[in-house]
Amino acid sequence: MKEFKKRRGVERKIDFDPAGMREIALAYKERAREAGIVFEDDPFRQVIACVFKVLDSWDAPHAGLYRAYMGIAEEWGTAVIVQKMVFGNNSPNSITGVVHSHYLGYENIGLFGEYKTRAQGHDIVSGVARVFPISEEQRSTYTASSPFSSMERTYPEQYRKVYEAVKRIRYSTAGLLQYISPSLVFLTAVFMFHEPMDGWKLRSFAGICTALAIYSVSAFRSDATKPS
Secondary structure, rough: HHHHHHHHHOOOOOOOOHHHHHHHHHHHHHHHOOOOOOOOOOOHHHHHHHHHHHHHHOOOOHHEEEEEHHHHOHHHHHOOOOOOOOOOOOOOOEEEEEEEEEEEEEOOEEEEEEEEEOOOOOHHHOOOOEEEEEHHHHHHHHHOOOOOOOOOOEEEEHHHHHHHHOOOOOOHHHHOOOOOOHHHHHHHHHOOOOOOOOOHHHHHHHHHHHHHHHHHHHHHHHHHEEEE
């Protein structure tokens, strides 16, 4: 990237025109091939490979540093959600980011994380792009975020929409949704890749499913009895 920036007299990646970005991509692909990296052409195998790359990334050194900085527990693990891409680099006002929330009291939720305009998700999580804080609370609390303008201040309307969306999602619901991806990974491992499934693993999975079923029924009955 530095080589092409110098060659074309460009300071930022977003200043490259389409022809310049294509030239960079092809040069990168050629260097990767020279390094012995194999590119998978089958779309389904690409998705599966990406899923395993994400799961493996939890143990990467820079991921450990990020968790230590953000106060995220090692035991949480990670999951993969496959969904249609939203183009965060569609315009100068398109935003890509990672948002975490924490409960501050009744009807009060704090948001923190990172965002960037005209970017894709890998620009945020790769650690190679300059990112900006989500909230003013984060900007004033963390020294590393203080020099940069927050999303709350620069894009107040977008920040308000994110904040309202987070408020509408109960933490118990969000926790329940976290079981979807691991369950799909488990089923894929057993039925597609035929990984061994002993009695204890089967009992554990059955216990988790039973607990989720009990919780779901309880939550449904609780919502049904609430006054409209």
